[in-house]
Amino acid sequence: MANATGSRTAETAGDTTGDRGDPPPPGISGTGRIRQPAALIRLLTGLAVISLTLLFADCARATTSGLAEDVAAAAALVPQPLGGVVAGLTTAALLLLPGFSAAHRLLRTAADRRQVLQQLADGVLAAVLAYGASLAVDLWIEGPAPFSLVTALTQPLPGDPLARTQPVYGYLAPVLAFLTASAARERRVPWIVLALSALAGLAGGTATPTALLLGVLIGWTAAHGTRWAVGTPDPRPRPAQLLHALREAGLRPVTATPAGHDRYLVGQRDGRPELDVQLLDRQAVAAALVQRAWRRLRLRTAPHPRALRSLRTGLEHEALVSYAAVAAGVRTHRIAATAELGPDTAVVAYERLPGRTLDELADEELTDALLADAWGQLALLQRRAIAHRALVPSALLVDAAGAVHLVDLADGDIAAGELVLRSDIAQLLTTLALRTGAERSVRAAVTVLGPDAVAAALPLLQPIALARETRHALKRAGLATATAPPAPDLLERIRAEVLRSRPQAPVRPVRLERLRPRTLLAVGGGLVAGWLLLPQFFATESNPIAAVADADPFWLVLALLAAAVSHVMGAMGFVGFVPERLNFRNAVLVQVAGSFVKLVSPAGVGGVALNTRFLQRAGIPTAQALSSVGVGQLLGLVLHLLQVGAFLYLTGVETENSELDALPFVVGGLAVAGALLAGVSSVPVTRRWLAARLRPLTTEVLPRLVELLRNPGRLAVGFTGQLLVSITLIACLYCCARAVGQQPGFAAVGVVFLVGNAAGNAAPTPGGAGFVDGALITGLTNLTSMENGGAVAAVTLFRLLTLLLPVLPGWAAFSWLQRRGAL
Template sequence: MTQTHDKAVRPREGADAGVPVDEPAQPYRIRRSSDAIRFAASVTGLAVVMLLVSVAQGTTHGLHSDIQEGTAHAPRMLLSLATLVSSFGVLAAPIAFGIVRLFHKDGTRVAIALLAAMIAFGITVGLDDLSVRAAPGGVLDSLIWGGTETAPIHTDIAPVIAFVSAVGMAGRIRWQAATWTMIGLAALTGLTAAYASVAALAATYFLGRAIGHGTLYAVGTPNPRPPGTAVVAALERLGLRPVRAVRLDGTPDSGEETRRYGVVLAAGPADGDTAPDRDAGEWDLEVRVLDRDQQTAGLLYRVWRLLRLRSTTTGRALRSLRRSLEQESLMAYAVAAAGVRTPRLVGTSEVGTEAALLAYEHVPGRRLADVPDEEITGALLTDVWRQFRAMQAGRLAHRRLQDGAVAVGADGRAYITDLRAGETAVGDLALRLDLAQLLTTLALRVGAERAVRTAAEVLGGEALAAAVPLLQPVALSRATRTALRRDRELLTGIREQIVRLKPETEVAPLRLERFRPRTIFSIVALSIAAYIVIPQVASLDLAAMASAATWHWAAAALGGAALTYLAAAFMLMGFVPERLPLGRTVLVQLAASFVKLVAPAAVGGVAVNTRYLQRSGVRPGLAVASVGASQLVGLVTHVLLLIMFGFLTGSTTKATQDLAPSRTIVIVVLSLGLLAGLALTVPRVRRVVASRLKSMFSGVVPRLVDVLQTPKKLFTGMGGTLLLTVGFVLCLDASIRAFGGSLPLTTVVVVFLTANAVGSAAPTPGGLGAVEGALTLALTISGLTAETATSAVLLYRLLTLWLPVLPGWAAFTYLQRREAL
């Protein structure tokens, strides 16, 4: 795509040799993010192959047998010819390509590729020798077919793949086809001769690719970016007459996705022109250069956003060089056609095979980011909003409306720039996201009140109200979210200003995320929990365990579990001055047991109880404070009981009643305290903990004062708190006795309190995995056999976690129908 300047001009002859370009020296080698991404992808692929062959050896061996049987019917002459051709061609094709590159003065790239091939050869030979001696019959051996008589990884193919990956055949279709055809033929002959399996070839491919791209990234690839002189030459091919150019964006490794050049054009007639006298910075053109290797900059972040957010809220994660050039060009023309004030696009052109340029008319002025706060007047803000209104009317989404994307010209007017991420013909959601972004950007500079007031004057209150559900950090750019850390109440302030204009505005946040990061964390935690719990269950003979259990103790354990729901109801009722019916409150606690399976243990019960209080007529703030008060008292009681019974466990004989603390308990408590202290030294962890405690316990003290004025309520709340612990301890103790075990009651109390604390902190639903592991370990350390401890823990968790699920679901459904939840 090539556009030309409006003026009738012709290029100067010999200009590419005489036009001075002021720019820092280009680095000889660069590290491309695309190489790092390909290396990581190859390592991931290798890990997946190893995992598959370790869990599906029968399938891989069967696949290899099928391939052998299929090739057995092929003509022997054809197979012999393929073997002969691949034996020479697998080396001849890469060597020939390397010689061609040497003639093109690309010896550095060939040397790096040879280094990668040598590394691959050494690693594959080492792996082959190691697998024969150290792991016969293991994972490496399962990569092959034929036992330890053959090598699991092709030492003749892996170095070739590493060489091809590092030498750079991109864009050379014929060479790529010839080289990969030879590699494919070599792999086929390996299969037919029972030299290696499909899994071995897959492992060889990923290993070679990983070594090739890893070497490229570690050593650095020769810089393919065209210099400024090539950029000037491309401008001359557009019919322009540059006489001077200077690099504007700092050093070549500044990390920016594009390079920028300021260019002065010749004035006067074409023949005999000279460079005009201008002050520094007075350019005719500002040229943006898109380098091919920079198209993957920030790719991992963009992919993460694409996966995490709904598709309508994000742009493309990856664009080719051609696609980026066409997209920005289209956006520039569309913005100008919509009547938005923006630098005019003069022309576009490719710069060799590795870059492209966009030449804009230079607008003297400054970016909004460089304008002091006191110079940002109401007239300027109004002008910014007018340009934004024109973009919205043209259904154009900018997607990067930060203060660097707004320029303030020397005439004091606003210009919209940096259109590389923009899109045309977008939907309403993308337009509202742009509005939320610009509101936040301007509020960071001039405050929420001025940003909203000037926007309302131009857009109207109705348009601003549409942005309120999108005023959430996840909807904003990364730079804006970073800036918001210095003013965490800014988004709340913007919402409040808009609500004052339109009191009926819907303020509930719009769901933009497909999933939240903590969902991934919970899935990982659940996988670890399954890894801990499943082997414990699989190692037990459940039938023998059930027949050996003492059922009257199991019934006692069931009674203790049932007692906990009554205790939890008393605990909640005691910290709510309003009257609550006992029966319905017990049902709410039973419903909370169902919610535990879809939320962490410390979250589900709080949410259900808060919702129940609100439905019972308690105002939202007081409902949160009541539940927070019960949680706070429960936490303090838990810690005090743990300390008290930790000391009691030290009285191991009748003769020593000196309450000396158990050494194990002291070590555990001190270790937990040390870990908690170290975690709180991290600012981010400290902020998360502080915000969580603030949201949970805000308004708690006034609520506790209300409860203290009613002794009956205080007795009910404290009694429910203690009774809750008693119920769980009775259930655990009876579960131990049901399988013939016995421990001192003080030890059982300490074990329960410790495991309960671990389960409350775990992010898994119901503390799954964490509670089982903590209980089993603690009971085993306390003197129970591993089989008895595991059996007791499984019975305890069956009664307290799994058995209440169906009754809890029934209670949850019933309460919802009665509008109690």
């Protein structure tokens, strides 16, 4: 904003008129145009809702068709001549509405006609885009779209059963797009006309409820898409407006000089103190809408996002926190005035505090007295249960006398909870430690707050609880010492210093996350997988549920036995790669417990964590435990690839199909792998990335493997277990297929399982739910002679035996191992 307003500062520098009651200066904003993030968010929201509306109309055809039929039956009670007259009048009013709105604005606007003309041009562009989008949807639905959408979105016209209504109703979309994009101020008349037009369409039988909804959504989406693409006039005020608003608030400003983004330095007459004016506008507030909403949803200590408040509510909150801090005796900015500059902008005027922020001070200026003063100011906030929430270097202002002022309280809270107050202590500990070191920061905190209060903040001393700026500073500090010998992390050094004064302090981090990203990913992946998988159960000629119910008991028992033996083989494959002696019974129970853990973690993750924890509890150091699990994973991957090649070869032998010969697959796979490796190695960035990923393999896993080579017997047990665990699970899937009356080849089933299991391990859903099932069904259908219904039945039975049935025994094994201290 500094660029937009800097050229206009001179015109206000000598303004000394301005008593209260002066008329406001003409014009409302700058001549520039900006892209508002809120418009992009609304555009994406509109596109998502349109897609969901079409999806719902297709999937819930009975509901949408029934609703349309009910509306048509009610419309039949209206006399047709009357309905036609009303429809004609409302259509004419709808078409005249944009012209009426444009003329009304031009006639009533005495100034800034250029801006009004720009907004009207934006409205015309949005109307054209909305009309084109409506026409495109009509052509798509009447052409390549599924016929189910035609029946869901349209109905026969009254008196002409061969003709149907439009999928998107009339001119509703372009008119609504024009009114929204042109920022029409009239509210009552346009909405009355739009509502009457919609009711007339329903009464005349020329529109369905879904067609009306699509018209509104397309118009609204096109308007905000246009506003984001071409931008909107900058809503931020000119300096003359700012000065006028401050005069109306009882101040006597004479100059307004830009002092940064959305900030002004305002001088006053008669020797009054200068003002530091902060602008609050919807564009700046909405810029961080998604980020702040996600942080609020994810963290227990996140502040209430300003983007979710109205502008007035945000203004009142900032003033309230500032007044509360002043009442608590904290040195901070004092509010001189607050004012609104229209529906989209407000200002907060603070008495200016000359000084420098913490990051502007030299190291020698950061004395112990200054640190103690900073902690003293925070202690005043803590005593009144006021949370600052943003104690970064720019929030600590040091005046000429060396006194610390706490500023930028916009995100603060009054009557804050204990968790948030302790988070402030952890934040200030880290902020000061980044400049002065952990020892001085902790010593000053303990001196002022006491060791108990500082120790209580240790569970909050974790990166996720710190401000974004602080997390970036910690990363930069870590990179700065990347070439030096390994040194303790700064947060660890702070913990160590606190524990010196209070050894019994709790150090276990408090769980601050309400929702983890991987949980959201797992839920989303599960919903997508379920959406893709459920139609398989109802769209097949043979009912898979009935096929499972009628399964052959002999093959069913064999499948159950193979599933049970797979846990024993898994234990062999696990303990064989651990040089230390382990309790084999407990190792088997750990594999059974993994069946329970898979339901609460993505496939391939829970088992690794469980095995590592078992080794740690068995007295093996963490580094060696991770290395042993890594050796098992590495050799398991090698055996997996070898098994795929072997079963591909056997599949070609079984079917005498040259297309399934293993040689082309092996040669092609090696060629692709070699090309990828050469490509990655030839680019410096990707070469460094690959080296970083392989460093744990060369420094930890390979030395552990060399140690295992000294005990070939144990290594043979590991290889055998890794090999047989796949064979037993393949046998289980094969027996499930035979149990439901199918007769696939064993080798083909092996290929399908190995490929499908690999896909499941990469899936984000618990146990690979949905992804493994879909991959196995697709593989059995395409690689064997099984029909789709038989493949669904076989996979359903297989997943029942290997995923769902072991859950209860897995929970019992998990609980038993925990009680025995093995986990």
